[in-house]
Amino acid sequence: MKQSACLDAGVLSIFFSSDCTQDVEALMKSIKEKEVHAFILRPILIESYYHICRIKGNEIARITITSFIKEYPVNLTDITEDLIFSAGKLKCQNGNTLSYNDCLSIAFCLNNKVEFHTTEKNLKKNTYHILKRLKIKTYSF
Numbered sequence: 001m002k003q004s005a006c007l008d009a010g011v012l013s014i015f016f017s018s019d020c021t022q023d024v025e026a027l028m029k030s031i032k033e034k035e036v037h038a039f040i041l042r043p044i045l046i047e048s049y050y051h052i053c054r055i056k057g058n059e060i061a062r063i064t065i066t067s068f069i070k071e072y073p074v075n076l077t078d079i080t081e082d083l084i085f086s087a088g089k090l091k092c093q094n095g096n097t098l099s100y101n102d103c104l105s106i107a108f109c110l111n112n113k114v115e116f117h118t119t120e121k122n123l124k125k126n127t128y129h130i131l132k133r134l135k136i137k138t139y140s141f
Helices: 009-016 022-032 042-056 058-071 081-093 100-112 129-133
Strands: 003-007 036-041 074-077 115-118 136-138
Touching: 003 022, 003 100, 009 022, 009 042, 009 058, 009 115, 022 036, 036 042, 036 100, 042 058, 042 074, 042 100, 058 074, 081 100, 100 115
Parallel strands: 003 036, 003 115, 036 074, 115 136
Antiparallel strands: none
């Protein structure tokens, strides 16, 4: 069975950086070769665009994100009503520790039994029990 992964903005930031790590390069190669079925929620791309735009400008951000979408077979995922309620509940329970985008991605992963690929290091330390069920792969900058 093909591995599934949901990527957060931190993983994309590493990939788009000038010094991408070997483990992120390996993940992206696996996605490109369709060995890993990758999901990215559309708001995550907005966050990635923002970070690139701040550093390199609007045109580079547009080119980078457009090229990525064309070159990598990722499933760009929309926000459904079910996801709104699941993510909203997570944000309500973890308001000070999780961003909205983290809540969206985590809810998607829990609802679809997909591994969360992130740069967040303290998710498993979170005391809320639902996050203990989350499959996580963590990457470092």
